[in-house]
Amino acid sequence: VDCQPNECYAAASENDSTVVLYFPSSPNERTVRFQPRDVSGSRKGPDQGTAGTSWSVVWIDTDQGQSLPPQSVDGDSITAPPGLGNVTAVLSRRDQPMLPGELIQIGSRNGFLFLPEQSQRRQPQPWVMYAPTLLPNYPDEHERWMHQQLLSAGIAVAGVDVGEAYGSPECVVAMTQLYDYLTQQRGFDDRPVLLGRSRGGLWVCQWAAQHPNRVSGMAGIYPVFDLTNYPGLEPAAKAYRMTAGELSENLGIHNPIALVHKLAEAGIPVYLIHGALDQVVPLESNSVAFHKQYQVKNRGDLVQLQLIPDQGHNYWPGFFRSHGLVDFIIKHSDKVR
The missing domain is CATH 2.60.40 (Immunoglobulin-like)
Structure with a gap:
């Protein structure tokens, strides 16, 4: 330069x-x-x-x-x-991963894999399944510190780019293909932690609800769980290959917030960080509503909700430098520690 x-x-x-x-x-x-x-x-x-x-x-x-x-x-x-x-x-x-690792191919889709240094790797390899993977924009530079902490702890991070899928069946299939590739061909642990940022919450919550026995924990940064809040019925219906009316009639099956009880019943621990002033992904109808579903199942103690009183849906560094969130992921990713 x-x-x-x-x-x-x-x-x-x-x-x-x-x-x-x-x-x-x-x-x-x-x-x-x-x-x-x-x-x-x-x-x-x-x-x-x-x-x-x-x-x-x-x-x-x-x-x-x-x-x-x-x-x-x-x-x-x-x-x-x-x-x-x-x-x-x-x-x-755009043609290289943000941190040491690989750009991978999952079927016809692109993905990424951040890898710890060779001396930090283990068998089985602890890892995090990340969403939304929208290469090259997500994961992004705001998250570098967070991902680097995980790599330094010997934890890999991976994701597959499904486009704006919002937790649709197509999204779940692609995430399962990523899971199968890493666990069957790369020696990765069979119970990763899931990490969803913003609309990535729809991705990971949906996948966890359908594969609760394959999840050791879930974390979210101002995560979306109710697709009627974001992106709304019309955009989500396109991803689900339905009309808005069809999706509306089947929200009990397809809306991730309606499936949270499955995570609670499976005893999946969760860590969420969310801004109280968030108007893009409202706190009450997403992270708070998520927590309430755990409470209904008498598992409210499994959810840690870090509330940020003076922040909305933005790039405030504290969202991506939360020691509580990183410590949670490390604890539940690495069964050896």
Whole structure:
């Protein structure tokens, strides 16, 4: 990366899969162009470096601690959005995983697999099934610290990209294919922890309800459990290959919030973190309603709900740096500890 002195700072991961740029506040346009170099400092040829590689970028307002949603990078340069002060750009290559591991193929679908260092791996390998996997946008840079803690504890993380599936039967089939691949061909543990962020809650709750004996625990970051709240009947019906009317008539079968009693009956422990001001995924009709279903089955003690009083549905770092959530996942992923 070429920068004028004192205008920005740049750092790249060892395999060039992630680049972090810092832009100090400036009245001038802040643009950085990718100019690949080899270890000697010489410019690489057009086919040798990272110029022309497909990237996504997350802009972080360093002063306010707020982040913009992931964006695709067009061309071989990026420009800081106007109206921001000191900003950091985190770029991730679309053709490589965010953390050490592999991009995998599950049937006709793409997936990812974050792997601990070789010295940390075991047989069977503890792991987390993550949702929603929407490559290259999710998992994203906001979650890096969380996933790194799991890798450092010897726990792998994996997911399969089913698109905007919202816990549909097609989604459940793909997640089962991922499970079968990892447990039967890669020596992974047969009872992972499930982790759902936002609409990923629909994915993991649905899968857990249909495979309760294959789950050692479930965690969620402002998770959706009621598909009538998000994404709503019309978008969900498309994923379920039904009309909105058909889905409405069969919510008792297909809506994950209606299936939570199966998790409670199976004694699956759960950890949820949710903002009290969340208007995208309302707390009461999702995480609180989930907890109430456990209480009805006299299993309310199995659910830990970390309430964040002054946050909504956003990129507040505390959602992704919750020691309680990470400790819960480590405890229930790793049966050896």
